[in-house]
Amino acid sequence: MSPEGPGAGMSEERLRSAAEALHRSVAEVDVMERLERLEGRRRRYRATGVAVAVLLVAAVAGAVALAARQAGGPAPLTRPATTAPGPAPAGTVVATIPVQGRPSGVAVGGGAVWVATGGADRSRVVRIDPASNRVMATVAVPLGQAELAVGAGAVWVASSSDNSVIRIDPATDRVDATIDVGRQPSGIAVGAGSVWVANALDDTVSRIDPASNQVVATIPIPGQGSALSVAAAGGSVWVSGNYGLHRIDPAGNRVTPVDVCCGEVAAGAGGLWVAMGMDRTVLRLNPATGRVLARIPVPPTGGSEGPFHIAAAGGAVWVTSETVQPKPGDPSLLWRVDAAGGRFAGTLRVGTVGRNHVTPTVAAGPGAVWVTVGDADAVLRIRP
Amino acid sequence: MAVPEARVEPGERAGERFEAFYVREYRGIVRLAYALSGSRLAAEDIAQDVFLRAYLDWPRIRRPAAWVRKVTVRRAGRAARRRLLEARALARLLAGRGPAVAELPPHDAEVWRAVRALPRRQAQVIALRYVADASVAEIAETLGLAKGTVKAQLHRGRQALAARLGTATEGER
Numbered sequence: 001m002s003p004e005g006p007g008a009g010m011s012e013e014r015l016r017s018a019a020e021a022l023h024r025s026v027a028e029v030d031v032m033e034r035l036e037r038l039e040g041r042r043r044r045y046r047a048t049g050v051a052v053a054v055l056l057v058a059a060v061a062g063a064v065a066l067a068a069r070q071a072g073g074p075a076p077l078t079r080p081a082t083t084a085p086g087p088a089p090a091g092t093v094v095a096t097i098p099v100q101g102r103p104s105g106v107a108v109g110g111g112a113v114w115v116a117t118g119g120a121d122r123s124r125v126v127r128i129d130p131a132s133n134r135v136m137a138t139v140a141v142p143l144g145q146a147e148l149a150v151g152a153g154a155v156w157v158a159s160s161s162d163n164s165v166i167r168i169d170p171a172t173d174r175v176d177a178t179i180d181v182g183r184q185p186s187g188i189a190v191g192a193g194s195v196w197v198a199n200a201l202d203d204t205v206s207r208i209d210p211a212s213n214q215v216v217a218t219i220p221i222p223g224q225g226s227a228l229s230v231a232a233a234g235g236s237v238w239v240s241g242n243y244g245l246h247r248i249d250p251a252g253n254r255v256t257p258v259d260v261c262c263g264e265v266a267a268g269a270g271g272l273w274v275a276m277g278m279d280r281t282v283l284r285l286n287p288a289t290g291r292v293l294a295r296i297p298v299p300p301t302g303g304s305e306g307p308f309h310i311a312a313a314g315g316a317v318w319v320t321s322e323t324v325q326p327k328p329g330d331p332s333l334l335w336r337v338d339a340a341g342g343r344f345a346g347t348l349r350v351g352t353v354g355r356n357h358v359t360p361t362v363a364a365g366p367g368a369v370w371v372t373v374g375d376a377d378a379v380l381r382i383r384p
Numbered sequence: 385m386a387v388p389e390a391r392v393e394p395g396e397r398a399g400e401r402f403e404a405f406y407v408r409e410y411r412g413i414v415r416l417a418y419a420l421s422g423s424r425l426a427a428e429d430i431a432q433d434v435f436l437r438a439y440l441d442w443p444r445i446r447r448p449a450a451w452v453r454k455v456t457v458r459r460a461g462r463a464a465r466r467r468l469l470e471a472r473a474l475a476r477l478l479a480g481r482g483p484a485v486a487e488l489p490p491h492d493a494e495v496w497r498a499v500r501a502l503p504r505r506q507a508q509v510i511a512l513r514y515v516a517d518a519s520v521a522e523i524a525e526t527l528g529l530a531k532g533t534v535k536a537q538l539h540r541g542r543q544a545l546a547a548r549l550g551t552a553t554e555g556e557r
Contacts, residue, residue, distance in 0.1 A: 011546040028485075038406070229530065322521055322524075359521070
């Protein structure tokens with residue numbers, strides 16, 4: 001039965017059956033004949049020139065219309081023209097640490113590296129000692145797809161499988177509290193004296209008081225799919241989603257929109273950063289205002305990757321790649337951006353896409369960057 | 385370990401010949417256009433227009449498969465555009481050149497009608513998932529959404545469809 005209930009299972013069946021019917025409906029289409037016809041149209045357009053220009057203007061206008069909602073930036077459909085491949089690797093892999101489970105999130109803090117692993121039935125948070133690169137403890141928790149944050153004296157784990165935040169005490173490696181939040185928490189950050197949780201299905205942010213482990217506010221974010229990623233920087237909390245970026249003022253939980261769209265958001269390295277997968281760009285924002293300070297393209301590498309997960313610390317921003325259509329054998333990449341210079345600074349292949357691909361996630365700590373490689377059930381320690 | 389700079393992935397990069405890309409993707413784009421426009425008359429014209437744009441701009445398109453899907457879902461959902469294309473296709477039909485796309489059985493046509501009645505984004509996500517067989521990551525990339533949003537839209541869309549189709553099914557019996 002579908003996890004969404006018998007009705008949704010029924011609709012799944014109907015959809016699959018209807019998709020099969022679509023397959024049958026186009027079976028008689030002569031593709032080669034259509035290609036010849038298209039070639040004829042293309043020649044006519046090329047011959048007239050003017051028509052080509054009109055069409056391209058229309059294409060650009062369409063792309064700009066799409067991009068207008070996505071921060072008013074350049075059209076996302078074409079490759080950034082100014083990008084040059086960086087000659088330097090992003091860093092050096094100095095340790096590969098098996099975690100006996102599929103890692104889906106990582107955070108650094110409290111003297112350790114914390115990794116969420118496994119699926120809904122066998123999930124754990126793994127503690128790695130950065131001095132020895134060894135797994136020192138595992139904490140069994142219900143996770144699903146997990147996000148982690150460290151701060152306010154605890155490790156905070158957003159569990160999408162049971163719509164809660166799990167508080168782990170780094171002194172004992174035990175679960176201190178389980179706090180109900182909104183549906184499908186997909187982003188978590190600590191800042192301004194609170195823990196902030198972006199609830200993807202509710203379009204809300206839960207504000208948790210770490211002193212009481214209570215949700216003290218549930219803050220609606222306008223728009224469907226508007227609360228997917230969260231970061232705290234510059235005295236504000238920043239929430240990213242489909243409808244761009246929103247700023248929460250911790251003083252009164254007031255929400256104001258910022259004209260920036262769309263991707264995972266991270267704080268650190270003196271800034272606020274957004275990984276724009278579609279544009280293959282990393283944005284640097286003013287953490288006080290949300291204004292775009294720089295658009296930093298990452299270079300094409302021959303694959304179809306775009307920035308997805310992002311972390312920032314120690315003068316650098318680190319971004320892991322997500323592919324349009326992950327295929328076994330594709331590279332999983334880590335990009336490095338020089339925060340001060342605002343430029344791309346290197347690429348590192350951190351893995352190879354496997355059959356049940358999970359996007360690599362990244363966290364940055366003192367002197368080391370940690371990347372989860374779900375395709376290899378391991379965490380990489382990288383020296384910048 | 386650095387990544388080789390010039391690795392070409394067939395089907396994903398502009399390094400592939402347009403013709404090969406077209407042959408592989410054309411029927412899929414017609415299906416997508418049919419599902420979201422509801423018009424078998426217009427579906428091929430939508431697809432051809434999208435591929436013409438791709439052809440003309442081929443060297444600059446970074447991810448052709450995602451690009452043609454994205455443009456298709458946007459164009460197929462525009463009613464005014466659809467009417468124009470239908471008029472063009474109807475003229476062809478009257479001239480004796482009928483569409484090769486077969487009409488869907490009523491039971492299946494009802495499903496896509498219900499999909500088109502969903503909020504636009506849900507309809508696009510459902511169509512990409514079930515018609516284009518795209519993964520959550522592909523849909524996210526194609527539509528410029530976060531994966532969590534795609535999952536949420538899929539969830540909501542399927543729930544809404546269950547309600548609509550469930551009622552309709554019961555009504556028929």
